[in-house]
Amino acid sequence: MQELKESIPAYILILPTLVILVIFLFIPFANAFRISLYKYKGYGELTRYVGMKNYVSVLQDDQFYRAFGNTFQLIGCDLIFSITIGFILSYILFRGIRMKRFFNTALFIPYLISMVVIGCIWRIIYDPTIGPLNQILELIGLGNLAQPWLSQIHTALPAIIVTWIWRTIPFNMLICYANIMTLPKDHLEAAEIDGASRFQRLKYIIIPHMVPTFATLAVLTVTNDLRAFDLVWVMTQGGPGGASDVLTSYVYSNAFVSQKFGPATAASILMMAVMIGITVVLQLVKKAGGKNEG
Numbered sequence: 001m002q003e004l005k006e007s008i009p010a011y012i013l014i015l016p017t018l019v020i021l022v023i024f025l026f027i028p029f030a031n032a033f034r035i036s037l038y039k040y041k042g043y044g045e046l047t048r049y050v051g052m053k054n055y056v057s058v059l060q061d062d063q064f065y066r067a068f069g070n071t072f073q074l075i076g077c078d079l080i081f082s083i084t085i086g087f088i089l090s091y092i093l094f095r096g097i098r099m100k101r102f103f104n105t106a107l108f109i110p111y112l113i114s115m116v117v118i119g120c121i122w123r124i125i126y127d128p129t130i131g132p133l134n135q136i137l138e139l140i141g142l143g144n145l146a147q148p149w150l151s152q153i154h155t156a157l158p159a160i161i162v163t164w165i166w167r168t169i170p171f172n173m174l175i176c177y178a179n180i181m182t183l184p185k186d187h188l189e190a191a192e193i194d195g196a197s198r199f200q201r202l203k204y205i206i207i208p209h210m211v212p213t214f215a216t217l218a219v220l221t222v223t224n225d226l227r228a229f230d231l232v233w234v235m236t237q238g239g240p241g242g243a244s245d246v247l248t249s250y251v252y253s254n255a256f257v258s259q260k261f262g263p264a265t266a267a268s269i270l271m272m273a274v275m276i277g278i279t280v281v282l283q284l285v286k287k288a289g290g291k292n293e294g
Contacts, residue, residue: 032265032268032269033265033269034046035261035262035265036054036055036262036265036266036269037049037050037051037052037054037262038050038054038262039054039262040261040262040265041259041260041261042255042256042259042261050262054262054263054265054266055266055270057263057266058263058266058267058270059270061263063242063245063250064250064267066242066243066245067238067242067245067246067247067249067250068247070157070243070244070245070246071225071226071228071246071247073157073161074157074160074161074164074225074228074246075221075222075225075226077161077165078161078164078165078168078221078225079218079221079222081165082165082168082169082172082221083172083176083214083217083218083221085165085169085172085173086168086169086170086171086172086173086174086175086176086217087172087173087176087210087214089107089169089173089177090173090174090176090177090180091176091180091202091206093173093177094177094180094181104177107169107170107173108170108173108174109170110166110167110169110170111167111168111170111171111174113167115167115230115231115234116230116231116234118163118167118231119163119230119231119233119234119235120234122159122163122235123150123234123235126149126150126159126235128146128147128148128149128151131149133146133149134146134147150235150236151239151240152240153240153241153243154243156236156239156240156243156244157243157244159235160231160232160235160236160244163231163235164225164228164231167231168221168224172217172221175213175216175217176210176213176217179209179210179213180206180209180210183205183206183209187205188201188205188206191204191205212286215282215285215286216286218282219279219282219283219286222278222279222282223275223278223279226247226248226271226274226275226278227248228246228248229246229248229249229252232244232245232246232248232249233249233252237249237253238250238253247267247271247274248271250267251264251267251268251271252264254267
């Protein structure tokens with residue numbers, strides 16, 4: 001009884017957070033799950049109960065699996081290239097270059113720009129007639145490579161992935177740079193005195209020090225990329241023919257274009273389940289890695 005009385009202030013403190021979670025998370029989720037069990041066009045009452053048929057139709061839809069695969073292509077490329085390039089840039093800044101402050105600020109600018117604005121800018125860059133990309137290819141004698149990047153099945157998704165990576169690199173660079181700066185300088189100085197080369201110091205001191213940061217960035221990258229929507233919608237709306245659809249654009253087009261709110265909501269719940277599963281797995285891997293280091 002005494003322990004309960006002592007815990008009352010703690011329960012009072014967390015009560016507002018619990019209320020917010022219930023209002024803005026649990027109630028909307030329960031309502032979304034309810035909608036996923038009905039045939040619903042987005043207006044009127046929920047009257048046509050179909051049970052799990054919406055989930056079955058989503059799981060039988062080839063476009064859902066295509067969007068699923070595209071999403072994980074985006075995640076895979078972002079994990080490999082964005083984190084790697086971000087780390088390389090952070091290491092270059094750590095080593096020191098002329099106009100370091102300028103480059104530190106300039107390289108971070110893409111992350112400050114709205115994703116919608118970035119999508120509009122890169123649509124112009126990829127434009128087959130006035131786009132600078134094709135014009136540069138023509139200028140350097142590679143005109144045979146010029147093409148309508150966003151309107152071809154085999155180039156639309158890679159074009160979006162390149163744009164997405166360009167936008168996410170600055171964040172990864174900043175986090176890596178901040179973590180490198182926490183590395184005790186005496187470790188590097190001792191290694192230098194012992195005759196270790198720059199590459200050896202990078203391999204045996206800096207990179208091991210960065211492993212927890214890489215794990216955290218991996219979790220953030222996966223959770224962020226699973227929610228990718230605005231850039232895809234601005235640049236291609238999932239086209240051509242669904243070639244650049246990701247899970248979020250698939251859900252949006254089903255709900256607000258086709259007015260199939262039941263299957264769209266079912267797909268969003270399946271997507272949320274995937275997000276939770278992947279996040280849990282990554283956290284367990286990260287925790288296991290931390291124990292092994294200890």
